[in-house]
Amino acid sequence: MRNLVLSLCLICCAGFAAALEIEDNQRFGPETAAVELRLLSTADTRFFAPMIVSFLEDNPDVAIDYTVASSAEVMAAIQSGDHAFDLAISSAMDLQTKLANDGLAQRHISDATEALPDWAIWNDMLFAFTQEPATIVVSKRAFDEKSIPQNRQDLISLLRQSPERFRGRIGTYDVRGSGLGYLFATQDTRASETYWRLTEVLGSLDAKLYCCSSDMIEAVKTGELLIAYNVLGSYVVNREDAEEFAIVLPDDFTTVMLRTALIPKGASRPEMAGTFVDHMMRRAHGSGGARLTHPDLSLDTRVTALNRIRIGPGLLVFLDQLKRQAFLTEWESAILQE
Amino acid sequence: MNAPNQQGSIRRRLLLSLMVAAGVLAVVVYFVVQSVARQVAQESQDNVLAASARSILDSARVAGGQVSVDFPYSALSMLDSVSDERVFYKIQLQDSFLSGYEGLPDAAERLAETPTYVSTEFLGEEVRIATVRRSVSMDVGQSYLQVSVAQTLSGQKQTLARISRTALVIGLGFFVLSAFLAVVVAQSAIRPLDRLTASVSRRGPKDLRPVAAPVPSEMVPLVASLNSLMERLQRSLTRSEDFIAEAAHRVRTPLAIVRTKAEIIGRRSQDNETQIALSEMIHAIDDSSRTAGQLLDHAMVTFRLDDPLSEEIELAQLVTDTVERLRPIADLKEIDLHLDRLTAGTLRGDRILLQNAFHNVLDNALKYSPAGSDVRVQCRADDAELSVVFQDTGPGFPAEDMPALTDRFVRGDNAQGIVGSGLGLTIVKEVVEAHGGTISITNSKGGGGCVTLSFPSV
Structure with a gap:
């Protein structure tokens, strides 16, 4: 009965494309293209455009409709199956994994996907095309080169030494609202107990909580923050004013998020979507293609401390409502300290 | 001689039976290996699923009538460690759903501490489900927590496909080995028969x-x-x-x-x-x-x-005796009997038999030679053999009859009108062969027959 009600509700919603809360929508390629590929993504158009442009060079008779939405919206759109997107691209690895695990993704097997390393592909459904580290972003104006903390231990010591200097001027994700923040935080707890100590220190210094990486970067730029913890490094290096920031890949361990793509069950052009995935994989992993990460984020030299988040059912654990509840309770008690 | 009426072959039948038996056994081996492997693969998957479900169950706490489940990351990530698998789970308190996938069926039919398993389909794919239970005390009384964990079978299928290939190779190998052994066995089983055949035909x-x-x-x-x-x-x-x-x-x-x-x-x-x-x-x-x-x-x-006796015989002496004994008959027919080139040589044998043989050959020569012709007897010896050659200037042997002349009662085409039984050369042949020698019947180039008896020298 509940399912019936839900279905009816969804059928009603299907009439309104506006039911999907979009942030941006752009069309690439010729107006008269015979085939239109609909992409739903969490990545800014500016960030993803090179990939689309290079694809259209190889496939001139294809047009691409690119829609940007939040990871929760992407998840909801694919779950409802109403919008007929051909490809879903998201930074929320856990949500993408859940979609694939719940059978909402199609399998895609090709030469390009078979050449992928194990960590970049899951069940022939999820394909990773970037590696983006969670970094500590520091304002260069506030620190000289030598005193920049290189790992969490350094950061904790620094904060404890001069609490008054940092009170209210450090920021991190509000994991209750941000999917990516939650993912980074939960993976940090898996890697080391240091996270909890750091969170308590952050809480004791009235750390500010943000919804997204770009806001934190802005806050560092304006001088509102001195240090932002767990910021997507790729967002910083892609800025024109990147010189103003010091990006620290913590050398105790660096959590690395993989941006993934999946072809939804309801895709209207799954073969073309597969071709696009192959293009992404070749460009991202092939020797001649663009690098998975920005060269300034020298992940290659950090292999030992690299904590690449593994795609797999483990990611479902922190999506469990009981587990999530338990984690948030603990996190709140650490950071809010009421 | 009539060819025996052949029907089938013991060796082939034996080989065929053994091959068929080997083939049947190979197929049995294939299926047994596969079924054992399937069982083992199933058990190992069940064990992992049960471990996962237990670790979730163990993390559950009951405090103040509330159930909190803080299960470890590994509870689900362990299910994906070898191959990419879709994983589902369900946590429930008695009949009320707490967390996970609400639609997931559970394997438990009775309240038992031991895990129960079931294979079924969920969200479009075949899954194996393990369910474990634990009783807990709630405010309202005794209740139980139940955890089901399910996993897709792609890894298991891969393993089974690999094992199936291995089983096939084992089965084939078994068959090839058995076939080889079958050939050996058939060969050795038939060997006494071969030996008997050889000893009889020798x-x-x-x-x-x-x-x-x-x-x-x-x-x-x-x-x-x-x-x-x-x-x-x-x-x-x-x-x-x-x-x-x-x-x-x-x-x-x-x-x-x-x-x-x-x-x-x-x-x-x-x-x-x-x-x-x-x-x-x-x-x-x-x-x-x-x-x-x-x-x-x-x-x-x-x-x-x-x-037969085995005594030392001076061949030249024996030949001379025979010739002299027949000389009156030769004289009677006015045939010149020449005895020349008497090389000395000894052989072992039965004097009476040999004399009889020589007598027969010479008698034949005299009988078929016309009056006034020559008959020549020679005795030759070299390292390997001794031979006695009888040559006449008569009509010679008809070419087409030569191979059969030593058979009993066979006479040459040109022997009509001459007294004879057809037994003479038969006797000669038997005697010569009994002494390990050979008889050769030819015609001389200038006409006339030539019989050569050769014996191995001592």
């Missing part, structure tokens, strides 16, 4: 002794009947030879009397026609008496051949 034409070599029990009846057959054959052969010798002997004396009488009548009679008739009669009597004589010779030779 025998000389006169050898009718019973088979004495040991044979396997299955072949004893066959060999026994074979032996009894040969014994009967031997007896019947002996009897008929005795009979022939006896008959020849009995016929010879009356024939001699009839011949004498005919000669006396011939001398007395003046009538020309009677003379001619009597002459033909004497000729026929000579023929019969000669045949009877040779039959007796043959019987004697056969008898002696059963147990």
Whole structure:
């Protein structure tokens, strides 16, 4: 009965494309293209455009409709199956994994996907095309080169030494609202107990909580923050004013998020979507293609401390409502300290 | 000789049965290996699922009537460690759903501490589900927590496909090995039969002794009947030879009397026609008496051949004796009998038999040579063999008859009108072969026959 009600509700919603809360929508390629590929993504158009442009060079008779939405919206759109997107691209690895695990993704097997390393592909459904580290972003104006903390231990010591200097001027994700923040935080707890100590220190210094990486970067730029913890490094290096920031890949361990793509069950052009995935994989992993990460984020030299988040059912654990509840309770008690 | 009526082959039948047995066993091995492997793969998957479900169950706490489940990351990530698997789980308190996938069926049918398993389909794919339970005390009384964990089977299928291939290889290998062994076994099973065949076919034409070599029990009846057959054959052969010798002997004396009488009548009679008739009669009597004589010779030779003497013989001496004994007959026919190139040489053998053989050859030569011709006897010796050569200047042997001339009662086409039984060369051949020698019958280039008897030298 509940399912019936839900279905009816969804059928009603299907009439309104506006039911999907979009942030941006752009069309690439010729107006008269015979085939239109609909992409739903969490990545800014500016960030993803090179990939689309290079694809259209190889496939001139294809047009691409690119829609940007939040990871929760992407998840909801694919779950409802109403919008007929051909490809879903998201930074929320856990949500993408859940979609694939719940059978909402199609399998895609090709030469390009078979050449992928194990960590970049899951069940022939999820394909990773970037590696983006969670970094500590520091304002260069506030620190000289030598005193920049290189790992969490350094950061904790620094904060404890001069609490008054940092009170209210450090920021991190509000994991209750941000999917990516939650993912980074939960993976940090898996890697080391240091996270909890750091969170308590952050809480004791009235750390500010943000919804997204770009806001934190802005806050560092304006001088509102001195240090932002767990910021997507790729967002910083892609800025024109990147010189103003010091990006620290913590050398105790660096959590690395993989941006993934999946072809939804309801895709209207799954073969073309597969071709696009192959293009992404070749460009991202092939020797001649663009690098998975920005060269300034020298992940290659950090292999030992690299904590690449593994795609797999483990990611479902922190999506469990009981587990999530338990984690948030603990996190709140650490950071809010009421 | 008629070719035996062949139907099937023991070796082939044995081989075929063994191959079929090997094939059946190979198939059985294939299925057994596969089913054992399937069981093991299933068990190991079940164990992992149960471990996962237990670790979730163990992380559950009941405090103040509330259930909190803080299960470890590994509870689900362990299910994906070997191959990419979709994983589902469900946590429930008695019948109320707490967390996970609400639609996931559970395997438990009864309240039991041991895990229960079921294979079913969920969200479009085949899954294996493990369910575990634990009883907990709630405010309202005893209740139980139940955790089900499910996993897709792609890894298990891969493993099974690999094991299936391995099982196939094992089965094939088993078959090939068995086939090889089958060939060996068939070969060794048939070997006594081969040995018997060889020992029977190796025998000389006169050898009718019973088979004495040991044979396997299955072949004893066959060999026994074979032996009894040969014994009967031997007896019947002996009897008929005795009979022939006896008959020849009995016929010879009356024939001699009839011949004498005919000669006396011939001398007395003046009538020309009677003379001619009597002459033909004497000729026929000579023929019969000669045949009877040779039959007796043959019987004697056969008898002696059963147990021949082995003495040192001066070949040249023996040849000379034979030639001298026949010289009167040669003189009578006005045939020049030459004895030359008498190389000395010794051989082992039975003097009487050899003399009989030489006598027969020379007698033949004299018989078929026209008056006034030459007959030449030579004795040659080299390192390997001794040979006696008899050459005449008669009509020679007809080419087409040559291979058969040594058979019993076979005579050359050109022998009509000459007294003979067809036994002479048969006797010669048997004697020569009994001494390990060979007989060669040819025609000389200038006309006339040539018989060469060769013996290995001592």
